[in-house]
Amino acid sequence: MYSEKVMDHFEHPRNVGEIENASGVGTVGNAKCGDIMRMYLDIDDKGVINECKFKTFGCGAAVATSSMATELVKGKTVQEALEVTNKAVMEALDGLPPVKVHCSLLAEEAIHAALWDYAEKKHIKIEGLEKPKTDISEEEEEEEY
Amino acid sequence: MYSEKVMDHFEHPRNVGEIENASGVGTVGNAKCGDIMRMYLDIDDKGVINECKFKTFGCGAAVATSSMATELVKGKTVQEALEVTNKAVMEALDGLPPVKVHCSLLAEEAIHAALWDYAEKKHIKIEGLEKPKTDISEEEEEEEY
Amino acid sequence: MGKMIxxxxxxTTKTAPEVVEAMLPYFSENYxxxxxxxxIAGRSKEAITEAREQIAKVLGANSRDIYFTAGGSESDNWALKAAFEAYSSKGNHIITTKIEHHAxxxxCEYLEKRGAKITYLDVDQNGIVKMEELEKAITPETILISIMFANNEIGSIQPVREIGMLAREHGILFHTDAVQAFGQVPIDVDALNIDMLSSSAHKINGPKGIGFLYIRKGVKIRSFxxxxxxxxxRRAGxxxxxxxxxxxxxxxxxxETMEERTGKEAELRDYMIRRILEEVPYTRLNGxxxxxxxxxxxxxxxxxxxxSLLIMLDMEGIAASSGSACTSGSLDPxxxxxxxxxxxxxxxxxxxxTLSEETTKEDADFVIEKIKEIVARLRSMSPLYED
Amino acid sequence: MGKMIxxxxxxTTKTAPEVVEAMLPYFSENYxxxxxxxxIAGRSKEAITEAREQIAKVLGANSRDIYFTAGGSESDNWALKAAFEAYSSKGNHIITTKIEHHAxxxxCEYLEKRGAKITYLDVDQNGIVKMEELEKAITPETILISIMFANNEIGSIQPVREIGMLAREHGILFHTDAVQAFGQVPIDVDALNIDMLSSSAHKINGPKGIGFLYIRKGVKIRSFxxxxxxxxxRRAGxxxxxxxxxxxxxxxxxxETMEERTGKEAELRDYMIRRILEEVPYTRLNGxxxxxxxxxxxxxxxxxxxxSLLIMLDMEGIAASSGSACTSGSLDPxxxxxxxxxxxxxxxxxxxxTLSEETTKEDADFVIEKIKEIVARLRSMSPLYED
Ligand SMILES: Cc1ncc(COP(=O)(O)O)c(C=O)c1O
Ligand SMILES: Cc1ncc(COP(=O)(O)O)c(C=O)c1O
Ligand code: FES
Ligand code: FES
Known part of the structure; x- marks a missing residue:
């Protein structure tokens, strides 16, 4: 059901863990499936993400997308990191099964939440960043036949 | 589905044919299944059935019961022949499947009809013989569960 | 008993050896x-996906519109009952024919007790639906036309294309029971405007107990x-x-084999029909x-x-039928x-x-001879026949 | 991948090789x-008669009360929908539990839309129905009690005997979904006052796509x-x-194998439960x-x-489940x-x-070790776990 890349990131997740005194920490969950993701960012003075770690309570897709998302934002500026959408993460993973698309949103939102936390701590405003939701669960869509 | 005896009488039916100038001829049918049986009796002055022949348009059971019925009445007196019921015919054939019980009634009724015809021609009354129906189809019974 | 014809x-048909071969790994290995x-569950899933595509291809359908069932009867029940429920706000009238399968x-009789109005169309003497009567039967309440693709007893093939067009023009769902036609005649659900189609594997050398209902995308029927x-x-289990x-x-x-196989069968069919009609008096072709x-x-x-005819043929090793096998519980014609x-x-x-790809000319000749003998014998026993 | 556990x-279970063996002649020979x-049709018929008797014997039932279906889901649908129709003049109330299978x-949800009143009984913390609550739920309108014999997820076995007695006292039909129990625990439909019982072959090393509904003589439900x-x-097709x-x-x-097989399984089950609960912290047994x-x-x-746990177990060659397989279309717990x-x-x-007769002590030990490793690993990744 999962692509090889997903399985690879699931089996060998990159950047699992915590960052002490992180510049920003964000936690989001999906009340519908019950899964939770926490993202830690270490951002230097030039606004570059030096370090990024995560912890995930979630399905295979949640683990893999967290792992890939951390890889993608590492080394990027805060502005660049904003462009790491769930689509970008999914593409980097060679796709996800349709029922698992929502899992990738967790990763996107967790980054946004961590950035929001960073901005609040720093008392700055990040262009284009809105206050993230802590629960991303949406209405379940009726499948159309 | 049929016993060996039924198959034997079906494959080698006894007494198929017609009797010219028969003492009595009876034809009965079952409108429900559409089958028809005709019985010819040759009865001597002592009231003994010397000869008995049949023609049947019907299922395997109809053919076999006709055949067996002719065997059973041959040599019997008119009174004895009245006792050749469908039950007796079925027993002689080692039984019939439940859906085929009605077929054996055709044989019983055909004998009665032939005897009735004989009695009418002779202007006699046979003790215990009622005017036979020409259509023996009954109400289909709903199977009970 | 020797050879059986x-x-x-x-x-029903013999399950083809290569079909059984393909099934075997899914019993005790990829279970x-x-x-x-x-x-190993992934392997079952892939196998299903492939089968769905194989079937969809034969119909020119999208594979997501193929729903597996336990056979033709379930498919027919599902199509009719669920359509009646799903479209009840539109109407309660269903049009079908007098020559449909009992499924x-x-x-339909069941639905009548629940408020459906059913029109059972007559057919002509060849067993073909009359298009004018179908058209006349349509009312604003008509939600479904269910007409079989080909009849199981007399083999007559219905004007499915015309029926599909008519149904489409009137915005009425069109279901066809194609249990006898699928795999025997070319079917394209799009070209024929078929909205739902029933089929059963065991009629085309597949196993018993599996069928499908094709449901065109957009048809609103739900689970049965x-x-x-x-x-x-849409189908639990x-x-x-x-x-x-x-x-x-x-x-x-x-x-794959349709063209060649059915060509050969049709030729043998016509040969047998011609000889029987010519060589046995008082006969007629039905359909x-x-x-x-x-x-x-x-x-x-x-x-x-x-x-009696069937039993005598069976004694000669010939398996045939009189009327439809499914209804043999009944004595009615x-x-x-x-x-x-x-x-x-x-x-x-x-x-x-009903022939198969395995039926040979020798089989045909043998069967014709036996029919002649047996019919003569039974006629000699029949009170209806005066020769 | 090496060996799979x-x-x-x-x-679902592996279809036993002797089962496949027995089936084979009915595909391409006695078809x-x-x-x-x-x-050859007679041979199929006899084979069905024999199977019906084999099954009836296991239930202490009359073989004429066994009706074959396409599986547990169809049997469940049939029992409920047809009982609701057949007994509508008596009432519209059905009692079931919150832990039934989705079938x-x-x-029930479908029937609610059609006017049924359904009581979904709570269960206790071990997953067992409370008899007082069942008794309280009965009304003069109650036509059916449908309570599963044993639960598919947590394995809890319901007080079927008591339920049967209560149903009988009140003159209410009792249906039990025994898909998980048939062939695993002794069942006698007469002793237990069961009126209808659903089962599915693939749960006991039989093939997929076949099941039965036991219907006690006198129960008035008709065809589905x-x-x-x-x-x-009563069941076309x-x-x-x-x-x-x-x-x-x-x-x-x-x-035949029930006593020995389930004895062995239960022993291994208890061994595994004990070790996992003892050796892995923050765990609880359900059921x-x-x-x-x-x-x-x-x-x-x-x-x-x-x-995540399942995928990691799969990587180690261990096939297991989380919740019930049939519901994996949903993300809800x-x-x-x-x-x-x-x-x-x-x-x-x-x-x-869920073990089988083939599960060995070595398998159990291997699985326990892997669970310990994987759980530790996943916890170290979990934002909820602070060690
Ligand atoms: C308790 C229970 N009922 C019903 C079913 C449905 O059976 P099937 O999937 O064979 O239709 C299952 C298993 O899937 C089950 O475990
Ligand atoms: C035209 C037609 N419809 C439906 C069916 C029912 O199919 P099944 O017996 O596989 O359920 C049959 C054959 O039995 C059929 O010939
Ligand atoms: S199912 Fe919840 S994150 Fe994937
Ligand atoms: S079915 Fe009519 S006589 Fe047997």
Missing amino acids: YLDNAA GNPSSIYE ILHT IHGGAQERK TENVPGIVGYGVAAARAA DPKKRLPNNINISFQFIEGE SHVLLAIGLPHEIAHGSLRL | YLDNAA GNPSSIYE ILHT IHGGAQERK TENVPGIVGYGVAAARAA DPKKRLPNNINISFQFIEGE SHVLLAIGLPHEIAHGSLRL
Whole structure:
């Protein structure tokens, strides 16, 4: 059901863990499936993400997308990191099964939440960043036949 | 589905044919299944059935019961022949499947009809013989569960 | 008993050895529940996906519109009952024919008790629906037209294209029971405007107990069997993986061999029909001489009764049928033969021979000889026959 | 991948080789339609009769009360929908539980839309129905009690005898979904006052796509699938002869080996439960410790999520499940685990291991070690776990 890349990131997740005194920490969950993701960012003075770690309570897709998302934002500026959408993460993973698309949103939102936390701590405003939701669960869509 | 005896009488039916100038001829049918049986009796002055022949348009059971019925009445007196019921015919054939019980009634009724015809021609009354129906189809019974 | 000549392929067919071969690994090796997550379950799931595509291809359909069921009867029940429920706000009128299989007719009777109005169309003497009567039967309340693709007893093939067009023009759903036609005649659900189509694997050398209902995208009918999320939540129950796999292979096989196989069958069919009609007096062909299934022969022999004929043929090693096998619980003459106008006693003396790719010319000749003998013998015993 | 340890026998089982063996002749040799009259059809018919008797024997039932279906889901749908129709003049109230399989629950929801009143009984923390609540729920309108024999997720076995007695006292029909129990625990439909019982072959090493509904003589429900006269006119459709034959053999086999097999399984089950609970912190056993299926283990691991656990087990060649396989279309936590009072996040981290006669002590030890490793690993990744 999962692509090889997903399985690879699931089996060998990159950047699992915590960052002490992180510049920003964000936690989001999906009340519908019950899964939770926490993202830690270490951002230097030039606004570059030096370090990024995560912890995930979630399905295979949640683990893999967290792992890939951390890889993608590492080394990027805060502005660049904003462009790491769930689509970008999914593409980097060679796709996800349709029922698992929502899992990738967790990763996107967790980054946004961590950035929001960073901005609040720093008392700055990040262009284009809105206050993230802590629960991303949406209405379940009726499948159309 | 049929016993060996039924198959034997079906494959080698006894007494198929017609009797010219028969003492009595009876034809009965079952409108429900559409089958028809005709019985010819040759009865001597002592009231003994010397000869008995049949023609049947019907299922395997109809053919076999006709055949067996002719065997059973041959040599019997008119009174004895009245006792050749469908039950007796079925027993002689080692039984019939439940859906085929009605077929054996055709044989019983055909004998009665032939005897009735004989009695009418002779202007006699046979003790215990009622005017036979020409259509023996009954109400289909709903199977009970 | 020596060799058997099996001429009852409309009742059921031999499961092709390569079909059984394809099914085997899914019993004791790849036996995982396709809904599960682990590896062997993935193999079941892939196998189902492939079978669905194999079948969809034969119909020119999208594979997501194929829903597996337990057979033709379930498919027919599902199509009718669920359409009646789903479209009840639009109306309660269903149009069908007098020559449908009991899976349609008895379902219609059931729906009548629940408020449906059913029109049972007459057919002409060849067993073909009359388009003018169909058109006249349509009312604003009509929600469904269910007309079989080809008849199981007399083989007549209905004007499906015209029916589809008419249904489409009036915005009415069109379901066809294609249990006898799928794999035997070319079908394209788009070209023919078919909205739902029933089929059953065991009629085309697939296994018994598996069928499908094609449901065009957009048709709003829901589940008939409720429960787990299988078949895109429309048909619950752990998938019959070996059955589905077998069906896929059987469908692909039927499509591939269709032209050659049915060409050969039709030729033999016409040969047998011609000889029997010529060589046995008091006979008639039932069903359309041209618009008929390639393997169907249905002939009435006056003055004799079907069961006796069948038993005698069986004694010669010939398996055939009289009327439709599914209805043999009943003693009534075939409703199809009555619908084309046969009187009771002639309907009773009808014989259906349905050929397969394995039927040979020698088989045909042997069967014809035996029929001649047996019919003569039974006629000599019949009180209806005066020679 | 090397050896697979298959511990998802509640989802489906391997079809036993002797079952496949018994089925094989009915595909390409004795393939006749059992309703037909000729010789090979007779062989199919006899085979069905024998299978029906094999199954009836396991239940202490009369073989004429066994009706073959396409599986547990169809049987459940049939029992509920047809009882609702047949007894509508008596009432519209059905009593069931919150822990039934979706084949029951979704059918109940469907019936609610058609005017049924359904009581969904709570269960206690071990997943057992409370008899006082059942008794209180009965009204003069109650036509049916449908309570599963044993639960598919947590294995808890219901007080079927008491339920049967209560139903009988009140003159209410009693249906039980015994899909998980048939062939695993002794069942006598007369002693237990069971009026209807659903079962599915693939749960006891029979083939997929075949099941039965036991219907006690006198119960007035009619067809769910209308059409031909098969199954004493109560279930139309050409019989799945190989499937039926396989089911008969599987049932006979399950009954014969029951004592020894389930004794061995229960021992291994208890060994695994004890070790996991002792050696892995923050765990709990779900379901009744005593009144449970001999092969069912269901344990929650706090702070971790089921799917990840399953995938990692699969990587080690272990096939298991989390919640019930049939419902994997949904992301919601198992309704059964919620019904016994688990909070969402703990329900999510539950693992079901269901053993088979082939599971060995070595398998068990290997699996326990792997669970320990994987749980530790996933917890170290979990934002909920602070060690
Ligand atoms: C308790 C229970 N009922 C019903 C079913 C449905 O059976 P099937 O999938 O064979 O239709 C299952 C298993 O899937 C089950 O475990
Ligand atoms: C035209 C037609 N419809 C439906 C069916 C029912 O199919 P099944 O017996 O596979 O359920 C049959 C054959 O039995 C058929 O010939
Ligand atoms: S299912 Fe919840 S994150 Fe994937
Ligand atoms: S069915 Fe009519 S006589 Fe047997």
